Amino acid sequence: MSDNQFFFTKPEPDELKAALTEEQFRVTQACGTEPPFENAYWDNHRPGIYVDVVSGEVLFSSLDKFDSGSGWPSFTRPLAPENIHERRDLSHLMLRTEVRSTHADSHLGHVFDDGPPPLRRRYCINSASLRFIPQEALQSEGYGAYLALFEI
Template sequence: MANESKVTKSEAQWREELSPEQYAICREGGTERPFTGEYYHHKEAGVYRCTCCGTPLFDSATKYDSGSGWPSFYAPHSKQHINEKFDRSFGMARTEITCSHCDAHLGHVFTDGPAPTGLRYCVNSASLNFEAEDV
């Protein structure tokens, strides 16, 4: 269960707990190569949680194939679990999404998604851990 209070750790603690790829993506705002992430083709029912703190971020029912190369969702598990901020990196204007509990970089949200929201939360697999639904 995710802790509702803010998670704060030193950079040394994050480096110790995360793989080099997870650290580069979650703590330094990196991205994985398209079509390579563990959850890109993943179809199992359950919840995708923040790899850094365990906060529930996305439900499998909102996952869809956007063709972008990254896991895509049309809605978050809870809007309170996602922070958005304007991002001008790499000469682009887009909206970065981070975990509201630990500030882990997740990816970006775009306005070219399907109904019912019209949004595409484009997320790095390395920023997620999957928890299968109990059957």
């Protein structure tokens, strides 16, 4: 179900500032962090997928979302691993692993090794970097290939 034919050209910063909210721009383009428990998706329990707010590239599924108690949306794994890349982050006087989107190079959040078994991964992601596509809108939004994930 991966989207190997994804093509995206990142807009110039002025275009992004016009298209995104101030918080979305700060988080995705300046490695910002939104407040815990005060963001759109930390407590979202609806079925669907999460895509990059800048590019629309598929990132995570509600099927892999869990309540980490952190106040940010947390996932055990990416839905489309090819759309995620990780890099060392030495900011804030600590060693962390930053998570960025592949095509838009948006800052998404961080990944930690304290998630639930069996993977023990916790992708702690800023809601401001995401757009949620509910299950019922997957087809109309162009993500119909992901409907099969939610069929029982």
